[in-house]
Amino acid sequence: MAGNYVRVCDLDASKEDWCILARVVRLWNVISTERGSPVSAIEMILVDEAGTQIQAAVRKKYVKKFDRILREGPVYSLRNFTVADNVGDHRTTSHQFKIIIQGETVAVIKPDNLVPVFPLTFASFEDIVGGRLDTAYLVDVMGLITGLGTERQYVTNGTRTKMNVIELENSGIKLNCALWGRYNDQLNQFLLAGDTETAVVAIFGVKIKEFQGRKGLQNALHCTKLLFNPTFQEAIDFKEGMLRNLTSPSQGISRINDTHDISYVVEATIKHVIDMDDWWYNACNACNKAVYPDSVAYYCGDCDRRVVNVKPRYRIKVRVIDDTDSTTFVIFDRPAAGYFNRTCSEMIEMFEKHGGELVCPRDISDLVDKKFLFKMDMRNLTVGRFEPSYKVKRFTDDAVILARFSDMDSGSEIYNSDVSLNLTKYGNHANKAELVDPRDLMSQFSEAEPSDAAGGAYIGLGVDGNNVLGDEVVNLDGQEGRDEGLNIADADSVSMIAHKKRVTADPVSGGAGTSNVKILKQIKQEKNA
Incomplete structure (x- = not known):
């Protein structure tokens, strides 16, 4: 020097x-x-x-x-x-x-x-979720905001602290970030400004946290810095790259929000499975809604009571793309079981026996880069501040159906509920012998079917389409204190929003965090139900 x-x-x-x-x-x-x-x-x-x-x-x-x-x-x-x-x-x-x-x-x-001005560098989401970074050090991250929780208040030693959670996406990987106190205030100021479409945030000096084996982010008490829609070159390049990857050149997904029909059908390709290790949830036997561990049993919010008998149900979140746009689809139990030709409990049992080091069953990971015909239930559209998601009623990758669908109207890939498909079965096991004239191709996709009681669509940080975080005040007096934010943020924000349903408890011992394998005995009876 x-x-x-x-x-x-x-x-x-x-x-x-x-x-x-x-x-x-x-x-x-x-x-x-x-x-x-x-x-x-x-x-x-x-x-x-x-x-x-x-x-x-x-x-x-x-x-x-x-x-x-x-x-x-x-x-x-x-x-x-x-x-x-x-x-x-x-x-x-x-x-x-x-x-x-x-x-x-x-x-x-x-x-x-x-002293030169050095380019900004940001931690890779892949390195964060892969556990390759030392959590003793704060990191800088940048992501596209794809979801928002609901503000909540906590009380510690008589002082109220507000918290909210945002969901960030980078390179196809999503992470939840809990924002406490003044950082939550900055988030609210940004939301009030209204410039939230394809919003990018750069966060400097953020903690990597872990809850139930899953990584998330949380602000530090003083040194974290938030920049919403920053204008430095690295942010501009990042946003352009994300939009390039998420969107593409026709009249397809981009028209979904313009419809007033109950159902829509779209041909699109699954680009990746969101949260590959989060493809099922425990459901109440009575209403099929998600249940959560509660002492020696489970609690069903929909039934407002404790339940003992639960069953696993599919909930697979996928990012899909056509030549007009991209969006998030959620495949619940009925269409998933039809496509895979096995119940969720059967899939879990097979995966526990033969999954090895995989993060999800191969049947699910193999969905990526395949083209499907999806029927969407527009009545269960969940529109968030940043991005909507859509519930899949039925889907198939049958080559004959896809070809005939394309023949119906080469200028459009989306059809409303008046267009029909006559299939006795759907998914991988559609009865090709019963395929009829292309004009009748959509009858099965258009006929009414019982609502999948999984609770609607998944939006960003929500669970089953519901806001998990409510306007309640949680008293933390006597609990773990605040460490540059509250450590309990992991349990009460990140996990509650996106991962809470994966917490399992042994109804006998009440122990949280019990392996999903241990509940198989409880749910095997559902395979033949």
């Missing part, structure tokens, strides 16, 4: 007369709970000309002095500071040490060109 400056990578705790040249890439205030002292520290992330980052902190007694000097963005020369070990559960950089700015420290702004 030019002059007498030391490289950031060479800093250690051996002396106090260091001198470095670095850019302040992030700066935030640590807010105190004490009266008369709103800021207890100033913290920063610095980067030198080699791109090495290190965290720096200004202690409370020197905040007033450096609050007038230090800003996010400029290049500074810093001299006469101390160096301490970089420890803790939520570190902002991987450097072994961190800088402690003292009263004798001298900070002088230098020409901006002395």
